[in-house]
Amino acid sequence: MKVVVATYNQHKVSELHRIFQALDFDINLIAFNQTEDAFPIAETGSSFEENALIKARIVHEATGLPTIADDSGLEVEVLQGMPGIFSSRYASPDANDTENRRKLIYQLNSIGTASSPAAFRCALCYSDSVRTIITEGSAHGSIANYERGHGGFGYDALFTPSGNQQSFAEMSPEEKDSYSHRSQAVRRMSKYLSALNTDSTEVFEPDPIPLRDGLVMASIAAAMGSSEHLRMAVRLLTRSAADINLLYEALLQTYLFAGYPAALESLTVLDEEARLMGYDPQRQESPFDTERFLERGRRLAALVYPGVFEKMMTRLNRITPDLAQWMVVEGYGKTLSRPELDIVSRELCIVAVLAVLEREKQLISHVRGALSVGATPDMLNRCADDVTEWAGNQCGSKLRSVIEKYT
Numbered sequence: 247m248k249v250v251v252a253t254y255n256q257h258k259v260s261e262l263h264r265i266f267q268a269l270d271f272d273i274n275l276i277a278f279n280q281t282e283d284a285f286p287i288a289e290t291g292s293s294f295e296e297n298a299l300i301k302a303r304i305v306h307e308a309t310g311l312p313t314i315a316d317d318s319g320l321e322v323e324v325l326q327g328m329p330g331i332f333s334s335r336y337a338s339p340d341a342n343d344t345e346n347r348r349k350l351i352y353q354l355n356s357i358g359t360a361s362s363p364a365a366f367r368c369a370l371c372y373s374d375s376v377r378t379i380i381t382e383g384s385a386h387g388s389i390a391n392y393e394r395g396h397g398g399f400g401y402d403a404l405f406t407p408s409g410n411q412q413s414f415a416e417m418s419p420e421e422k423d424s425y426s427h428r429s430q431a432v433r434r435m436s437k438y439l440s441a442l443n444t445d446s447t448e449v450f451e452p453d454p455i456p457l458r459d460g461l462v463m464a465s466i467a468a469a470m471g472s473s474e475h476l477r478m479a480v481r482l483l484t485r486s487a488a489d490i491n492l493l494y495e496a497l498l499q500t501y502l503f504a505g506y507p508a509a510l511e512s513l514t515v516l517d518e519e520a521r522l523m524g525y526d527p528q529r530q531e532s533p534f535d536t537e538r539f540l541e542r543g544r545r546l547a548a549l550v551y552p553g554v555f556e557k558m559m560t561r562l563n564r565i566t567p568d569l570a571q572w573m574v575v576e577g578y579g580k581t582l583s584r585p586e587l588d589i590v591s592r593e594l595c596i597v598a599v600l601a602v603l604e605r606e607k608q609l610i611s612h613v614r615g616a617l618s619v620g621a622t623p624d625m626l627n628r629c630a631d632d633v634t635e636w637a638g639n640q641c642g643s644k645l646r647s648v649i650e651k652y653t
Contacts, residue, residue, distance in 0.1 A: 247273045247439075249372075252287065252301035252315035254279040255334075257399040258428075262316065265423055265432040271440065275314070283308040293474040294318060294331060294369035295380060302373035314435075318368035318427060320401045322350070322389050324359050333400070343400050347393065350404065354391040364389040364405060365638075369474070370431040372439065379438045382478055383430025386638060398422060408639065457483070458591050461496040462629050465595035466636045468500045468512035469602040475636060476512055480519040490520045490527055495587035496595045502577050503599045503608070532584075536575060543579025546589065550578070550615035589619045594629050601630070601645040602637045613648050623653040 251259050259277045266273045278284050287304055291297035294317040301315035319333030329336040329350065337345040354362065366385040371378065386408050393403035395415030402414035407425040414422050423429040460483030467476035483489055493516055501509035520527050548555045562570035582592055593616035600609040616626060626649045634642025 247312070249273055249275055249312045249314050250278055250281060250305055250309050251275050252278050252305040252313055254284075258316055261419070261423075261428060262314070262432060264419060265429050266436060268420070268423065269433065269436050271436050273439075278305050278309075281309055289317070289331070291317075291331070294367055295371075295382070295474040295477060297331060298369040298371035299373075299378070299380065302371040302378070306373045306375075312372065312374040315371045315373075316368060316428065316431075317371075318366065320350075320364060320366055320389070320405065322354075322362050322364045324357065324362040325353060328353075347401060347404060350389070350401065351391045354389070359391070361388050361390045363387075366401075366405065366427040368427040368431045370428075370435050372435060379435065380478065380481070381431045381434035381438070382474070383427040383432075383434070385425050385427040385430070457489075457492070458594055458625070459628065459632060460489075461492060461587075461591055461595055462598045462632045463636060464493055464512070464516075465496050465500060466598050466602055466633060468497050468508055469504045469599040470637060471508060471511065473511070473515045476515050477519055480516060481523075484520075484523060484525075487525050487527075490516070490525050492587055492591075494527070494529075495584060496591070499581050499592060499595070500599055502581060503596060503605070504603060532580075534580070539575045539579030539583075541579070542583040543574040543577070546583050547574055547578045549589075549619055550593070551611075552618050590616070590621050590625070593619055593621060594625060597626065597645070598629050598633055601633045601641045604641065604644065606644070606648075609645065610648055610652070613645075614652055617652065623649065626653070 251262060253259065254277065256277060259275055263273075263275050266275070278287075285308070287301050289297045289300065291300050297317035298315045301317065302313045305315065306313040317331070319330050321327045321330050329346070333346065335341055335346075337349040341349075354360070364387060366387075368383045369380060370382070371380045385405075387406050387410075388408075389401070389404050390406070390413075391404075393415070394413040395403050395417075397417065397419070398415040402422070404413065406413050410425065412421075414426070417425075460479055463479040464476055464483070467473075467479055480493060483493065494513065497509060497512045497516055499509075500512060517527060544555075551558055559570055559574075562573070582589070593612060596612050597609065597616055600612055613626065617623075627646070630642050630645045630649060633645055
C-alpha cells in the first residue's frame, strides 16, 4: 500500500513507518516533499484535527495517491494549552526543534515554573478518492524546563509520560511507541486501514461504539469545549438519523450544567457534522407547558432523589424559591424528562459532565441519582473510563472515588 505522508518532516515519516511496521502493517510511506508535486501547505485550521484534514485532502488532490496527514503538538497546562497547534512553529514560522524547545523553557522560567502537567496530542487523517478517516491519540505527562536525553525529536527531551521516569528522548524508539500519542493514533488507524479493499468503491465504516459510550464521550467533549473531540464522538457513534437525535438530546441538556454557550457550541458542531454526513436535522420548538413540566419534573426528581426530594425542596425554597421552581420545571420537567432519551443515559452523561467540570457536590448527587434510576456500577465505571481517557486522570480519579463510595 503506497501512501503519501503530508509532511516535510522525515522524523514523522520514520516514526509512522516504524509504528505501522511493528503492527505488521504492510505500507509504503513517502514524504510529500519526495514527490514531484510538493509545495508548502498552510496550516490554517484551529485544531489538530482540522489541520490534519486540510493537509490530507490537499496532498491527495495534488498527488492522486492515498494520503496520511499527521498534525500533532504539545499542550502545556500552565501556558493555557500552548504551544498547541503552533508547536512546530512556536519560536518563529521557520523555527527548528532546538529553537522551539528553548522558547518553551524560557516561557516556563519566565513564570517561575520548573515543570507543568502537559499532553502530546495527535490527529491522524487518511484520505483517498472515496473515504476520509480520522483518529486521535494523546499522551499525558509533564514538561520540564531542562532537557534529558538525545533521542526523539521536537519536545521529546522535555516531556516525561505519566507513570515513567524517563523522558521520551531517553527512551528507545520502541519504548516511546508504547506511550506516544502518535502510536495510539496509528494503532486506531491501522484497524480501519486493514479493512480497506483498494479495489472497492465502498466507503469504509468503522465499527460503531456502544450507544451510551458515544453519548458520554460527546457530553465530555461539550463540557471540555473541545470541538475536535466532539466531532470524533459524533462520527464514531452516528449510523443513522436516530443517532443524531440521541446526540442532540445528550448535548441539549448540557446547558443545565455547563451553561448555554457550551451547549450552543456543541449543538452547532453536531449540526455541522450531521450535514456533512448527509443528514438534514429538522428541529421544532417543544410546546412550553408549565403545569405539565411541573408534574413530570416532580415525578422524575423524586426518582432521582428517593426519600429526600421533599426535604431538599424545603431547603431550596427557604434559600431561593426561584431556583427551586426552575430546577423542577426547567431542569427535570422541561429538559431531563424529554422522552427522546432514557433517564439512565441522561444521568450517565450528566455524571460525565460534572466530573469534567469538577463539581464535587453535584457529582455525588448525580452518581447517587444515576444508581437510583437504574444505572449499574459497571455503567458508572465505563463512564469513568471515558472521562479518564478524554479529560485526564484527575477528573477520572475523582469520579472513581465517588463511585467507590456509593456502590
